[in-house]
Amino acid sequence: MALSIGMVTVDCADPKALSGFWAAALDTEVLQNYEDAFIMLAPSPRGGPALAFQLVPEPRSGKNRLHLDLGAPVGERQAEVERLVALGATVLGERGDPSVFTWTTLTDPEGNEFCVGEQEGSPLE
DSSP states (O other), X not given: OOOXXXXXXXXESOHHHHHHHHHHXXXXXXXXXXXXXXXXXXXXXXXXXXXXXXXXXXXXXXXXXXXXXXXXXXXXXXXXXXXXXXXXXXXXXXXXXXXXXEEEEEEOTTOOEEEEEEOTTOTTO
16 A cells, blocks of 8 residues: 555635635645635646645634645745745744755744745755
């Protein structure tokens, strides 16, 4: 038996708005919309699993237990961070060691944390 990750589903208060943010962030589009309660995005043209957004009644509490790590081409991390902020993300801070690997931690419009790093062989290259 061999398993693979086919989709990552995010519980959220507003699947339509959050899927719009992530579709723009990942340069993809809505693949299926089930009455704005469950929305699936097409996989990014650069690879990785599909994302879905599921309406839940309870608010988010605490830090996420799972987060996405996005890769930017070398030299383009800051430009990608600025683009994501323009789409509605919030920067939490810079992390890492500039001599080895540095990344930016952000939140999406519903407060879910994710990171943007840059390295050779990045999925966004």
